[in-house]
Amino acid sequence: MLFQVEMTVKLPPDMPAERAAEIKATEKAYAQDLQRAGKWRHLWRVAGSYANVSIFDVEDNAELQELVGNLPLFPYMEIRVTPLCRHPSSIREDDA
Amino acid sequence: MLFQVEMTVKLPPDMPAERAAEIKATEKAYAQDLQRAGKWRHLWRVAGSYANVSIFDVEDNAELQELVGNLPLFPYMEIRVTPLCRHPSSIREDDA
Amino acid sequence: MLFQVEMTVKLPPDMPAERAAEIKATEKAYAQDLQRAGKWRHLWRVAGSYANVSIFDVEDNAELQELVGNLPLFPYMEIRVTPLCRHPSSIREDDA
Amino acid sequence: MLFQVEMTVKLPPDMPAERAAEIKATEKAYAQDLQRAGKWRHLWRVAGSYANVSIFDVEDNAELQELVGNLPLFPYMEIRVTPLCRHPSSIREDDA
């Protein structure tokens, strides 16, 4: 089951650079694990921003909450979630 | 080059049903042609709405305008365009 | 799987009264069928408005789209969908 | 008398972790007491967020203010209150 997840990162301006680097490294590893597991299907940078557009493929709402809520950057992001399903005009079998 | 395109359809309430059906059929054929051509990469229905989330793969902004501006439903849609690029944490080669 | 669905009805001011009554009657029957089927778990009127707050219990996003998209009033409503899951502080077993 | 209460938690990024944990524990106990007392009827997590959707069952507006205003997280939440009442299409006797 697919969800569009849009994340905008807002780090506090006074966060020490090392702390920020640490969180970002953990976030990257976590994101790549979820991609390899097939849970985080797509991950794009929004050009000209510190934001991304993502497509998650999860069992249900609870799994979405678990995956998103555990993002290392979760406390520093504005997140918009949109539930998706197959479009009647889609020709792709796996876009649902 | 990828763009996220979010479209919300707002048909005038007094449009005759046959006219609406006609436009939608043309739209469907057009959307499936663009998908087969590789230009309209993903097309999802937003659950609980008359809206979709799409990913377009185009040469440049001009081609995006040409493809979107020729949608049969174009005069009846609110459209939000977001330019995308490869995310440094993405593990997919083709997500750019 | 639960979704909060908020619906605000905006009938065109020039819709004939009989047509409006007809749609509302069909909507009511449809809503009560879904309630009896356990799909539409809660349905509340927002006091002082022509709007409701609802809780749907569906298999997945696709079923939500099917149920909501077939509402007789669907073309005349503004709809906001929010995916829900169990809250760690909830004491109810069935609120998920 | 029912109210929908939507709460979004925004903890200050510089709040010490122990202080945050303490408030959250008190909040959880408080929320479970109110649920057992029948005052906090439903409590759902909004998937992909640090927010909840709740249904309160209170005597009047004053009791709603007392219960919500005493939430340990109250100073750190954005709260939207919606008064509810029985919907004419509802088939449940207790949804009012």
Next chain:
Amino acid sequence: MLFQVEMTVKLPPDMPAERAAEIKATEKAYAQDLQRAGKWRHLWRVAGSYANVSIFDVEDNAELQELVGNLPLFPYMEIRVTPLCRHPSSIREDDA
């Protein structure tokens, strides 16, 4: 129990003048009946607008819905409802 109700009237520009006058006359009689019954406690015009700020005194949310939903102008108004209760700094006994 008190509610603040803010109403903004938006009549369709093509409503015949006699029809508009008829609705407004019915609305006025209805509003004055509710004032005399003690249900519509205050009714003020917002200066420079076709809007009002009102204070309703009702038994519960259901009565608010009944009174507001039966306003002759109800289909032509944007309405914002705010539940009120006694303020700890108020010196008036009846402001709750």
Next chain:
Amino acid sequence: MLFQVEMTVKLPPDMPAERAAEIKATEKAYAQDLQRAGKWRHLWRVAGSYANVSIFDVEDNAELQELVGNLPLFPYMEIRVTPLCRHPSSIREDDA
């Protein structure tokens, strides 16, 4: 001359508790003085919030500015002012 004034309090999360208590006590005394003087006609808590809805009765805009601008909590509030006047359907002589 009447004004609706809606105030939402946003204290900085790091304000010391004693300082906050001090300001609130001064605010309460100030609010009660103005109520006794007939300047602050109504003061209601918005249920489920740290906000109030008030009705001020002043000589002119300048007096409104003087009374509101001297509120001890003034630097910590979002304030919305709406000028009111007698509504043609009002039956109260003093609601203007």
Next chain:
Amino acid sequence: MLFQVEMTVKLPPDMPAERAAEIKATEKAYAQDLQRAGKWRHLWRVAGSYANVSIFDVEDNAELQELVGNLPLFPYMEIRVTPLCRHPSSIREDDA
């Protein structure tokens, strides 16, 4: 007593040209009468729009309502009212 009044004109696209011309002519005469009477102190066009910024000088809120509510274009305008008073840094005696 001064008020800033911002008016944006939104004529229905199907209003006959003669009807629009008629209303605009009446509006112009009305606006010039009020300017000569000293009630409509300033009237500026917002460059690049069908909108104006105005300063009214009235006895009280009730007179503002009377003057603005009787504008021939009143049913076709979005209006924003802001109460003004003397600024402590102003050097003009009559700007209040």
Next chain:
Amino acid sequence: MLFQVEMTVKLPPDMPAERAAEIKATEKAYAQDLQRAGKWRHLWRVAGSYANVSIFDVEDNAELQELVGNLPLFPYMEIRVTPLCRHPSSIREDDA
């Protein structure tokens, strides 16, 4: 003197196609005249929309109003005007 002008076209859905074509042809001629006269410096289509971003070079606000207010599509556009001036980091002499 430069202004950024953003225009979004919203033609009424029931405007006859010939009438729309006529207005658009007049608009195009008018736009090209102003470009040749050096008044309309830049004109870009916003990709994926029926909107443009423009840069006008005018004598003053009054000339901007005259040029924009006479656009054949003026009654059917939402317009946002932003006054521009030379940026201290610009290296172009004519960007002011």
Next chain:
Amino acid sequence: MLFQVEMTVKLPPDMPAERAAEIKATEKAYAQDLQRAGKWRHLWRVAGSYANVSIFDVEDNAELQELVGNLPLFPYMEIRVTPLCRHPSSIREDDA
């Protein structure tokens, strides 16, 4: 050439009182100099707020930027600029 400038002051809550008083005194002197020079034509307090509505009379956009950008409170204000010109219904020669 006239511009409406609306300024809302948002001082950081932790700015020392002496620093705030110092900036405000400099701001006042600066504002009065510009008023005497005929550049800052009108300056009104928005009643019930820490905001003002101003009318500037400048040579061009660049001068507006220079005057506004040098306000001592500039870093602490939200500012909305609206270009004005003579209204065809105005009877004042100098309102342009």
Next chain:
Amino acid sequence: MLFQVEMTVKLPPDMPAERAAEIKATEKAYAQDLQRAGKWRHLWRVAGSYANVSIFDVEDNAELQELVGNLPLFPYMEIRVTPLCRHPSSIREDDA
């Protein structure tokens, strides 16, 4: 390929003056380099603000992200990106 980029600078009020001056100097050098390279085609100050309107000319979305994301002021700016293309009424060959 052209993009409109609108940037609003929001420096933290407690950033030391030397640090701010340093970032601004680096930003200026960077902006002038990109202008000389033909990547940053236009750069205008929005009059009365700490904001700019810019036109970038890049190969693709990825280059836009690289250039904008490396702005020294990037962490302190709100940025709005709009993809542009040739307008059918434009008479300039290079505005695409």
